[in-house]
Structures are given as C-alpha cells and as structure tokens.
Amino acid sequence: MKCAIITEKADVARRISFFLSEGKAKSKRSKGHNYIEFEKDGNTYVVVPLSGHIVEINFPPSMKDWKSVDLRKLVESETVIEVKNRSAYSTLKDIAADADQIIIATDYDREGELIGMEALNIVLEERQRRHLGMPDIKRAKFSALTRQEVTEAFSNLIDVNKAMADSAEAREVIDLLWGAVLTRFFSNATGRWGRDFLSIGRVQTPTLALIVKREREILSFVPEKFWRVFVSFDKGGTFRAEHVEGNIKDHRRVEEILSKVRGKDGRVRSFERWEEPIRRPAPFNTNEFLREASRIGISPANAMRIAESLYNRGYISYPRTDNTVYNRSLPLRKIVESLAETQFSREANMVLSLDSVRPSRGRTEATDHPPIYPASAAKKGELTGDYAKIYELVVRRFLATLYTDGTREVREATIEVSGEEFRARGVRVTEPGWLSIYTYHRQAEAFLPDLHSGEEVKAIDWYEEEDETKPPPRYDMSSLLRKMEELNLGTKSTRHDIIEKLQKRGFIEGNPVRPTPLGMSLIDSILTVESKISEPEMTAELEVDMDRIAENKVDKESVVNQSRKMLSSVLEDFREKEDIINGKIKEAENSGETVGLCPVHSREVIAIKKRDHYEIRCTVEGCPINYRLYARGSIKKTDERCSACSKPLIKVIRKGQSPELRCIDPACAFNVERSRMGKCPSDGGDLVVRQSRNGKRFLSCSNYPKCTVSYPLPQMGTVEPTGQVCQYCGAPILLSIRGRRRWRFCPKMDCQFNRRRGDEEPAS
Incomplete structure (x- = not known):
C-alpha cells in the first residue's frame, strides 16, 4: 500500500518522517519540489510539504484592472482558484495522486484544514483524470512535534473537517471582496496607486478606527488640576498617609487641611492586617503569549514568526490556540523533568x-x-537572540502555572491628625511563589509598620502634591491585542498580522501606538458616511458567522452572499461622498511635523511620513527644498542648522542604534562626510555607511554596483573612522563606541586583526 502524507511546512515533514521511519527516511525530488519517502510495515510512505497555500482565491482576469473595472460589478464577481506554488502543485499530482491512502497532516486549525483540503482536491482531480477510485482519506491531529504526539496522532487518525475548511474559505472570499472593492475605491478616489495605494480591510480598518478614536480623545482632552495632601510619619522607618478626600480640586481646601495638621502628630484610629494570595497566571493562549512577548520588546508579528519556527523545530507546542486549560493527558511532570536538565534546572526542580x-x-x-x-x-546555547527569549518566556510561564501561588501581606491604617483623617497602605510579599520563576512581573511593595489603635505616631512632614487629570493612554501592543480580542476583531491567528499591516502601510507608528495623519484622515473619510465598516460590530458579526459555518449551522455561500449585499450598500454610500473623501486625504498628504525653517523663504519645513520614506519640503509651493529621506525609524527636530548649507538638521532615531544627526538634504556634504569611513580596498572608492531595508547598517563601496564590496557593522552604539588601514586586508580600521566601551575593529569580521587583543581603548 502507498500512503501520501501532506504537511504544511518542510520542517514538519522532516520531523514526522524521522519519527515514523525511525530515522530511515530519504529526501527525494520531483517536478522541482522536495518530498520525503520511507518504508514502514511493508508500506510505502511519501511526505509532501506544501509551504502553506499552494492555491489562492482571486478575481478573474477581466476584473483585475483597478481603474477600468466597475466596482459594482466587482462586488458581484465570482472568484477563481489560481495556482501559486506550481512545483508543489505538480509534485502532488505526480507523487500523491496514485496513493491508496491520503493523510492530511497540516496544522489543526481552520487555515490548516483549508490548506489540506486544497491539496486534497488537487489529488482527487488528478485521480479522476486518471480514472482512479476514491482513496482512504484521513487526518492526523497533533499539537506538538514530539515523537510521542506524532506517533499517537498517526495511530489514531481522524476524519478531515470540511466545515472548518469552508469557514476559512468563506473568510478568504469575504476579505478579498471587502479589501479589493474598498481599497480600489479609496485609491481611485484619491489618485493613490502603486506603492501609495490606500488599503482598506474588514479587520484592519476597525482596528485603525480604535486607535484613531483614542487619539482624538487624547487631543480633545482638557486636563484639570487637583491636589493630594500627605503626612509623613516615622516609626521604625518612614511611611506616608494620604488624606481621605483623595483628589482635591479646590486649593483652598488643601490650604485649610494643611493649616490644621502642620506641626501636629497623628493618632491611629484603626489598623488592619491580612494576607491574600497572588494567583498564578493562566497557561498561555495565543493572545496572552503575544501580549507578554510585546512586554519584553518583541513585536506581536515577530513573536508569532519565532513561535511558529520553534513549533516547527519541535521546541514548543502549536502556538495558535484559544485554550487556557492543560489537557489531562498532557504529561506535565515528564515535561518538567526534561527541563531539569537545562538552564532552567533550578525552576524545574522547584516544581518537582x-x-x-x-x-x-x-x-x-x-x-x-x-x-x-x-x-x-x-x-543552553541551542537558541540565541529573540528565539532564546521567546523560548524562555514559554518555559517560565509553563513552570509558573505549575508552581504555588504567591502570598502578600496587606496592611491598612487610618490615622487622625488634628481632626483630619489620613489613610496609609502597606504591601509586602511574604512568599513569592510563582513570581520567583516568572521573573517578568514585579509586585509593588510599600512599607507600613505594625500599629495599634489609639497609639500616637510622630509626624515629620506635611505637604501637598499637585497633579492634573490625564487623558486615556494610547494603546501599546499588549493592550491593543487585548482590546481586539475583547471586541472579537480578527482571530488568534490574524491579529498580529493586522497590526503589522497597519504599520507597514503607514497608518500607525510607534509603541505605544499612535495614528499617522494619513491614518487619521482615512478614518475621518470613512466616517463621512453612516457605515459599519469602521465599527467592530460588523467584523464581530462575521466572526460569529465563521463559527457557525465551522459548526455546520450555516453554509458558506449564504454567509458570502449576505456579505456581498452589505458591501454593495456601503460602496454606494461612499460613491456619494467621493469629493469629500478626496479632500480629506489630500489634506493629510500635506500635513506633517515641522523640522525647521526654510533658508530660502523662512517658512516652515515639514516632514511628511509616507509608507517607506519621509517627504521633507518647504510649505511654500515650488520651493527647491523638497527631498525624500529613506529612513527606517523616526525623525526629530533639533533647532540646529547645517554648517555646510544652512538647511535644518534633524535627528534620525532607529531602534538599537544611536541617534544620527543629518542634514535634510540627502546629497549635502555634511551627510556625505559623516557617512564616509575610509577607502575601499578593492577599487579605492569611498566606503560609506548605508541602511538596509530591514534597518540594519552596513558599509558598502560608493562605486556600487560596479564594486560589490560590503561589510556588516555593529548595530548598537556609534561607529567612527580612525584614519588607520588594516595591515592584513586593507579595510579601514573603525572605532565602535557603546556607552563607556570603545574598541577598534576591522569591518571584515574574519580578519586576523579582530583576533588580536589589546585594541580596546579606555573610556574617555
């Protein structure tokens, strides 16, 4: 018998093959695509990895021109299936079509089920063409790529779930329709095509609307002053108590309180002390994992990419899950015992x-x-960088969920001073429990001694603190993910991608997140009509429909058709407001942050954030001060002028690098001189500092592309030329400065110069 196993990724195919064949599988190639083959129990197994979707839903060719196609027809257009991975498609037909049994071993979720069904349909079509009968079709369900999980999954095969696949396919069709129709409308209405197109999405637009709404609240917020009154006491240490009225808005009342209590000691009216548990955290589901990853400086999109890689390599379980309860069948103690042999031995042994x-x-x-x-x-050492950080986060969270609750002692006292009541609160962690394992969380503590009702306590200071009411905070990555989950915007598998798209398309920036002028104007344009497109309710309703399809309560065609009707109505509303929409977007295109004064007209020079660059220009139409700056990161005003051309100097801030001072004119001698590090050892050209598309700096020859010499550079700190030349390879010797450490190095990393010692310089 021949059995074909279809997996989603090559790493998964290799691990499954290794476990099932006991390491005897062999890699082969067909139609330009790699697959794996092995024999087991007299049967032949072929394992075909797909690299994700090998087909995609699209519009027919007649509907693909953005400018000429009537969008009302696009709403009603049928979709077609296009092959996007030709080599995998051909290999499936060549290798898997004659199998007696087909086992789908893609990720067990809606997307994975759809990928598996797409591959299965290709195989069945080819079998029909060859006049072959129906094979035995099964599915392997596993949550971790370990020997035990994989062998158990293939020993207990289940049926494929067509309803799950239909749910994912309905989402794809609806997202294609809404995204294509409204993206084309807004792009055509504003004349923004090519790289500058205006992207609209069923989930990304209401997510952007959340961020814009919060920004509007912040901008319109009017702060109010208030005061708080404190008395500091001394008993075995200093502690303070706050007046029971809390935030006081009338300063005359503050003066009244202070005039009564100043110079007076206090008398304890009540004192309570109790212990309360510090509950262990719940096990990681996808959203909580992404939120915690963002707190340690790893963006949601990057954290998910790393988690998927760790899963494919067998280090962690499947990272796309809503579950926060461990299965009873999961061998928790055995997992902990395996961790006792690693760098987490202390924490693992605490659990054991x-x-x-x-x-x-x-x-x-x-x-x-x-x-x-x-x-x-x-x-230790198997994983490095962010991969090691994510793995450690997962390990520590897992062990923390198995250890004991913590305990803290809470103390509260009411103290009267000259007829005015003050309250003091103390918190002390008495037993850290899981906090000693999950080191990312800290408990705030405050000192309050043992007190007794009726006793006097010596006051040593009486004072007020002025403050003002604060606007609601901007969303950071963690709180934005939580809000999206709360409003049912997207799914555990898509939320991180949505945030990344909003960043890449120039609608939001930073963390905490703030909308760009373009992002704000886009939402303002959408709000010109009474449409649910920017409201989470519409998307949440569709998510419920996806669940109903997966549960076989409704068919995908009816959900898609209902969505078409809604889209048609929304489109007509926008068509009536096209001129207003165009005006709002144009206004945003001409707004930016001031970075200095124009040396020609003495008017403001503004920096306008575009998708992949900044447009820096004078506000006077036709002024020659008009440049493009391709700089990953942000730019800040400096109030300085360039010594070479008198144009404004700006500060370019990139993650992980020291701020760079630049003239707004990219070709200015100021910039050229500061980026020049020495001569190229190949052709004598200048070696200059450049930035890659990924935001990494490197050295390359000014005669590129004729000369392809390039060198990596340290990403942290600053790099300066020394004027010296390496005696071994001829490259310029550079000085790296990071904090108090300064050291000379050759940019050719494997050069003998870098193996010498004694080149570190003392801090100045």
Missing part, C-alpha cells in the same frame, strides 16, 4: 519538589490545541 503538580486554569477550555508549552528541552 512539590507533593503534586496541579496547574492553574484559565477561563477558556477548548478541544483544538492545548495552551502553549515547551514541547522539548533546549540546551
């Missing part, structure tokens, strides 16, 4: 020292995948 391992539980118990946990133990 308990009489029994009883995990915490979250609110959501699902049946698709367990919470995220470490599937195998990584030795």
Whole structure:
C-alpha cells in the first residue's frame, strides 16, 4: 500500500518522517519540489510539504484592472482558484495522486484544514483524470512535534473537517471582496496607486478606527488640576498617609487641611492586617503569549514568526490556540523533568519538589490545541537572540502555572491628625511563589509598620502634591491585542498580522501606538458616511458567522452572499461622498511635523511620513527644498542648522542604534562626510555607511554596483573612522563606541586583526 502524507511546512515533514521511519527516511525530488519517502510495515510512505497555500482565491482576469473595472460589478464577481506554488502543485499530482491512502497532516486549525483540503482536491482531480477510485482519506491531529504526539496522532487518525475548511474559505472570499472593492475605491478616489495605494480591510480598518478614536480623545482632552495632601510619619522607618478626600480640586481646601495638621502628630484610629494570595497566571493562549512577548520588546508579528519556527523545530507546542486549560493527558511532570536538565534546572526542580503538580486554569477550555508549552528541552546555547527569549518566556510561564501561588501581606491604617483623617497602605510579599520563576512581573511593595489603635505616631512632614487629570493612554501592543480580542476583531491567528499591516502601510507608528495623519484622515473619510465598516460590530458579526459555518449551522455561500449585499450598500454610500473623501486625504498628504525653517523663504519645513520614506519640503509651493529621506525609524527636530548649507538638521532615531544627526538634504556634504569611513580596498572608492531595508547598517563601496564590496557593522552604539588601514586586508580600521566601551575593529569580521587583543581603548 502507498500512503501520501501532506504537511504544511518542510520542517514538519522532516520531523514526522524521522519519527515514523525511525530515522530511515530519504529526501527525494520531483517536478522541482522536495518530498520525503520511507518504508514502514511493508508500506510505502511519501511526505509532501506544501509551504502553506499552494492555491489562492482571486478575481478573474477581466476584473483585475483597478481603474477600468466597475466596482459594482466587482462586488458581484465570482472568484477563481489560481495556482501559486506550481512545483508543489505538480509534485502532488505526480507523487500523491496514485496513493491508496491520503493523510492530511497540516496544522489543526481552520487555515490548516483549508490548506489540506486544497491539496486534497488537487489529488482527487488528478485521480479522476486518471480514472482512479476514491482513496482512504484521513487526518492526523497533533499539537506538538514530539515523537510521542506524532506517533499517537498517526495511530489514531481522524476524519478531515470540511466545515472548518469552508469557514476559512468563506473568510478568504469575504476579505478579498471587502479589501479589493474598498481599497480600489479609496485609491481611485484619491489618485493613490502603486506603492501609495490606500488599503482598506474588514479587520484592519476597525482596528485603525480604535486607535484613531483614542487619539482624538487624547487631543480633545482638557486636563484639570487637583491636589493630594500627605503626612509623613516615622516609626521604625518612614511611611506616608494620604488624606481621605483623595483628589482635591479646590486649593483652598488643601490650604485649610494643611493649616490644621502642620506641626501636629497623628493618632491611629484603626489598623488592619491580612494576607491574600497572588494567583498564578493562566497557561498561555495565543493572545496572552503575544501580549507578554510585546512586554519584553518583541513585536506581536515577530513573536508569532519565532513561535511558529520553534513549533516547527519541535521546541514548543502549536502556538495558535484559544485554550487556557492543560489537557489531562498532557504529561506535565515528564515535561518538567526534561527541563531539569537545562538552564532552567533550578525552576524545574522547584516544581518537582512539590507533593503534586496541579496547574492553574484559565477561563477558556477548548478541544483544538492545548495552551502553549515547551514541547522539548533546549540546551543552553541551542537558541540565541529573540528565539532564546521567546523560548524562555514559554518555559517560565509553563513552570509558573505549575508552581504555588504567591502570598502578600496587606496592611491598612487610618490615622487622625488634628481632626483630619489620613489613610496609609502597606504591601509586602511574604512568599513569592510563582513570581520567583516568572521573573517578568514585579509586585509593588510599600512599607507600613505594625500599629495599634489609639497609639500616637510622630509626624515629620506635611505637604501637598499637585497633579492634573490625564487623558486615556494610547494603546501599546499588549493592550491593543487585548482590546481586539475583547471586541472579537480578527482571530488568534490574524491579529498580529493586522497590526503589522497597519504599520507597514503607514497608518500607525510607534509603541505605544499612535495614528499617522494619513491614518487619521482615512478614518475621518470613512466616517463621512453612516457605515459599519469602521465599527467592530460588523467584523464581530462575521466572526460569529465563521463559527457557525465551522459548526455546520450555516453554509458558506449564504454567509458570502449576505456579505456581498452589505458591501454593495456601503460602496454606494461612499460613491456619494467621493469629493469629500478626496479632500480629506489630500489634506493629510500635506500635513506633517515641522523640522525647521526654510533658508530660502523662512517658512516652515515639514516632514511628511509616507509608507517607506519621509517627504521633507518647504510649505511654500515650488520651493527647491523638497527631498525624500529613506529612513527606517523616526525623525526629530533639533533647532540646529547645517554648517555646510544652512538647511535644518534633524535627528534620525532607529531602534538599537544611536541617534544620527543629518542634514535634510540627502546629497549635502555634511551627510556625505559623516557617512564616509575610509577607502575601499578593492577599487579605492569611498566606503560609506548605508541602511538596509530591514534597518540594519552596513558599509558598502560608493562605486556600487560596479564594486560589490560590503561589510556588516555593529548595530548598537556609534561607529567612527580612525584614519588607520588594516595591515592584513586593507579595510579601514573603525572605532565602535557603546556607552563607556570603545574598541577598534576591522569591518571584515574574519580578519586576523579582530583576533588580536589589546585594541580596546579606555573610556574617555
């Protein structure tokens, strides 16, 4: 018998093959695509990896021209299936079509089920062409790429779930329709095509609207002053108590209180002390994992990419899950025992020292995948950089969910001073419990001594603190993900992608997140009509429909058709407001931050953030001060002028690098001189500092592309030329400065110069 196993990725194919064949599988190639083959129990197995979707939904060729196609027809247009991975498509037909059994082993979620069904349909079509009968069709469900999980999954095969695939396909069609129709409308209405197109999305637009709404609240917020009154006391240490009225808006009342209490000691009216638990965190689901990753400086999109890679390599379980309750069948103690042989031995042994391992539980118990946990133990040094950070985050969270609750002692006292009441609160962690494992969280503590009702306490200071009411905070990545989950915007698998798209398309920036002028004007344009497109309710309703399709309660065609009707109505509303929409977007295109004064007209020079660059120009139409600056990161005003051309100097701030002072004119001698590090050893050209598209700096020859000499540079700190030349390779010797450390190096990393010692210079 021949069995064809279809996987989503090459790493998964290799691990499955290794476990099922006991390491005897062989890699082969067909139609330009790699696959794996092995024999087991007298049967032949072929494992075909797909690299994700090998087909995609699109419009027919007659509907693809943005400018000529009537958008009303596009709403009603049928969709077609196009092959996007020709080599995988051909290999499936060549290798898998004659199999007696087909096993789908893609990720077990809606997207994975759709990918598997797409591949299965290709195989079945080819079998029909060859007049072959129907094969046995099964699905392997696993949540971690470990030997135990994989072998159990293939020993207990289940049926494929067509309803899950239909749900994912309905989402694809609806997202294509809404995205294509409204993106084309807004782009055509404003004349923004090519790289500058205006992207609209069923989920990304209401997400952007959330951010813009918060920014509007911040901009319109009018702060109010208030005061708080404190008395500091001394008993075995200093502590302070706040007046019971809290935020006082009338300063005359503050003066009245202080005039009564100044110079007076206090008398304790009440004192209470109790202990309360510091509850363990729930196991990681996708959204909580992404939020915690953002707190350690790793963006949601990057965290998910790393998590998927760690899953494919067998280090962690499947990272796309809603579940916050470990399955009873999960061998928790065995996993902890494996971690005891790693750098987490102290933490693992803390868990193993308990009489029994009883995990915490979250609110959501699902049946698709367990919470995220470490599937195998990584030795120290196996993972580096952000991969090591994400793995450690998963390990520490897992162990924390298995350890004990913490405990804190809380103390509260009411103290009367000359007839005025003050309250003091103290908190002390008495037993850290899980906090000693999950080191990312800290408990705030405050000192309050033992007090007794009726005793006098010596006051040593009486004072007021002035403050003002604050606007609501901007969303950071963590709180934005939480809000999207709360409003049912997107899914656990798509939310991080939505945020990344908004960043890449120039609608939002920074963390905490703020909308760009373009992002704000886009939402303002959308709000010119009474449409639900910017409201989370419409998207949430569609998410409910996706669930109903997956549960076989409604068919995908009816959901798609209902969405077409809604889209048609929205489009007509926007068509009536086209001129207003165009005006709002044009206004945003001409707004930016002031970076200095024009040396020609003495008018403001503004920096306008575009998708992949800044447009820096004078506000006077036709002024020659008009430049493009391709700089990943942000720019700041300096109030300085260039010594070479008198144009404004700006500060370019890139993540991980020291701020760079630049003239707004890219060709200015000021910039050229500061970026020149020495002569190219190949052709004598200038070696200059450049920035890659990924924001990494490097050295390359000014005669590129004729000369392709280039060198990597340290990403942190500053780099300066020394005027010296390497005696071994001829490259210029550079000086790297990071904090108090200064050291000379050759940019050719494998050069003998860098293997010498004694080139570090003392800090100046």
